[in-house]
Amino acid sequence: MAVQGGRPSGGSAEHGRTGGTPPSEQDEQFYREYILDHYKNPRNFGRLEAPTLSHEEDNPLCGDVVGIDLKVSDGQIEDVRFHGRGCAISQASASLLTERIKGQSLDDARKISKEDVFEDLGIAISPARVKCALLSLKVLKVGAWGLGDWSGEEEE
Amino acid sequence: MRYDVDAIRADFPIFETGIVYLDSANTSQRPRQVLEAMDEYYTKFNSNIHRGAYRFSEIATEHYESTRAKAKRFLNARSTREIVYTRGTTEGINLVAYGWGRKHLTAGDLIVLTILEHHSNIVPWQILAAEKGARLEWVDIDEQGRLRQDQFAALLEQSPKLVSFGQISNAMGTINPYAEMTAAAKAAGAMVLIDGAQGAPHAGIDVQAVGCDFYAFSGHKMLGPTGAGILYGRREVLEEMDPFLAGGDMIRTVRKEGTIYAEVPTKFEAGTMPIAQVIGLGAAFDYLEGLGMSSVRAHELEMTEYALEALSEVPDLTVYGPPASERGGVVSFDVKGIHAHDLATILDRHQVAIRAGHHCAQPLMDRLDVSATARASFYVYTKREEIDVMIEGIRDAQRIFA
Structure with a gap:
């Protein structure tokens, strides 16, 4: 079962070949330019000096690590930084998430769903990579909101 | 050829x-030959083994037991009694940790492992060590991924009760000097288990020449189906071990007052075993022997x-x-x-x-x-x-x- 991203040209050829498309073209669809850009030039990367909230999680299966620092004032996320290491999916997903929540109210950030994250990524995420894609959202949910038992990715 | x-x-x-x-x-x-062997069982003589007094059960039992003889030949074991069917390497190692380790290890005893081990050859010993108050030591590697034999020799001087290591590393591919390591560990008085998960499919072993006490491996990494593997154990060691799983088939007589276990290896084979898979594994041994x-x-x-x-x-x-x-x-x-x-x-x-x-x-x-x-x-x-x-x-x- 693949999770299809919301963007229209997201890689629909999730497994195997379709038609005569050479593999490298599909790879470029999968690792789309902006995913690689977020991976190589992560936005809001680093640490905050005095974060209101800070949390880190890892995915022991592949060694991905993501941590998020938040500076919250009057219910608004004034600033955000993330740190970590891992695959392109996990790191680009974290970078995209920080862009989404920066300047948002906590209430709005609270409503972010895994579908939102997939939509931001805009590519088909295979079952094996769902945990990579959702690691940063897990950090946000578990750390900032204390939802220790959040298991959004398992529902996939 | x-x-x-x-x-x-x-x-x-x-x-x-x-x-x-x-x-x-x-x-x-x-290969097709393995799939066909299992198919033949399911379509020509499917029945349970060791108990039916009818022809199908006899044929099934014969096929199932013939894998034991093939395993004996593959390993050069002394007897088919030294061949225990398991679900795979993991179960084989757990069987030894439970049946031998729980009986013989006491507080302060040393178990020597290596940094190259698969989790299957780590976690059972961690559980056993925690239960018994035993300690674990690890042989390190050099820059090329070879086990540091100087450090291994030093650990042997501490008289470990058990040394357990892989024949070939699954992560790095290193072929360990398993014969030399076994000889040194036996000379130091230790029991030796070799994890053959990677070794059996790719190199094989002569357990008599090497002299290890246990050798565990899986069928599914050597052309066989999932769900069937082998634990080799020296007969004398197997005979004085406690059973692992208890239930049907592993008993000789059961009375309300108590139970007498079956002889080895049946003592370790409780419940209905993966019959088709064991038969498939037999075909895998044949295939490898052919090559x-x-x-x-x-x-x-x-x-x-x-x-x-x-x-x-x-x-x-x-x-x-x-x-x-x-x-x-x-x-x-x-x-x-x-x-x-x-x-x-x-x-x-x-x-x-x-x-x-x-x-x-x-x-x-x-x-x-x-x-x-x-x-x-x-x-x-x-x-x-x-x-x-x-x-x-x-x-x-x-x-x-x-």
């Missing part, structure tokens, strides 16, 4: 899909040399582990700037299957200070052309991530 890889591949229906399968250290593919283990090893060496050579020409690529001559058909590597999972995803789009991750060897990954590696592994059916496709895929990944 020339090693005809194309003829071998024709026995494996899965290759009709076009998959470039470089993950045999994880699980191998199965000859020395030919299997020679072919893998050729593939490994070819892969190491090809990988050495790829820029920004690090290979872990020793040179080809000291390595099973396993190559672990890292491509700079590309996480192993991303590499595996891109290779998947070239129809190349490799493993990416920690290979169930996290202590080793910590030791190497990496979170994951990519691993290609080869077997009897691997072709040079498949390695070429992988190299092409790696270069494609580098282009995408450039």
Whole structure:
């Protein structure tokens, strides 16, 4: 079962070949330019000096690590930084998430769903990579909101 | 006789899909002969073993037990009584930890493992050590992924009760000097378990010549089906061990007052066993015997040399582990700037299957200070052309991530 991203040209050829498309073209669809850009030039990367909230999680299966620092004032996320290491999916997903929540109210950030994250990524995420894609959202949910038992990715 | 890889591949229906399968250290593919042997059981004489007083059950029992004789020959064991059917390597090691370890280990006893071990040869001993107050020590590796024999010798001077190590490392491919290590450990008075999960499919073993007390391996990594494996144990040791799982078939008589266990190896085979899978494993032994283990090893060496050579020409690529001559058909590597999972995803789009991750060897990954590696592994059916496709895929990944 693949999770299809919301963007229209997201890689629909999730497994195997379709038609005569050479593999490298599909790879470029999968690792789309902006995913690689977020991976190589992560936005809001680093640490905050005095974060209101800070949390880190890892995915022991592949060694991905993501941590998020938040500076919250009057219910608004004034600033955000993330740190970590891992695959392109996990790191680009974290970078995209920080862009989404920066300047948002906590209430709005609270409503972010895994579908939102997939939509931001805009590519088909295979079952094996769902945990990579959702690691940063897990950090946000578990750390900032204390939802220790959040298991959004398992529902996939 | 020339090693005809194309003829071998024709026995494996899965290759009709076009998959470039470089993950045999994880699980191998199965030839038609193995599938047919299981099919024959299910369609011609399906019945339970050891109990039916009718013809089908006798035929099933005969086929099921014939695998034991094949395993005995494969390992050069003294007797079929030394061959215990298990679900796989993991169950075999757990059986020893439970049936031998719980009975014989006491507080302060030393168990020696190595940093190369698979989690299956770590966690059962951690549980046992915690229960008994025993301690674990680890043999480290040198820069080329070889076990440090000086350190092993020093640990043996502390008179360990048990030494347990892999014949071939699943993560790095290192072929350990298992015969020498076993001899040294026996001389130091230790019991020796060899994890043969990678060794049995790719090198085989002569348990009498090596002199280990236990040898555990899985069928599914050596052309057999999942769900059936073998634990070899020296008969004297097996006989004084406690049973592992209790229930039907492993008993001689059961009275309300108590139970007398069956003789070995039946004592360790409780419940209805995976009959079809054991029969399939028998066909896998036949297939490997037909090829000859020395030919299997020679072919893998050729593939490994070819892969190491090809990988050495790829820029920004690090290979872990020793040179080809000291390595099973396993190559672990890292491509700079590309996480192993991303590499595996891109290779998947070239129809190349490799493993990416920690290979169930996290202590080793910590030791190497990496979170994951990519691993290609080869077997009897691997072709040079498949390695070429992988190299092409790696270069494609580098282009995408450039």
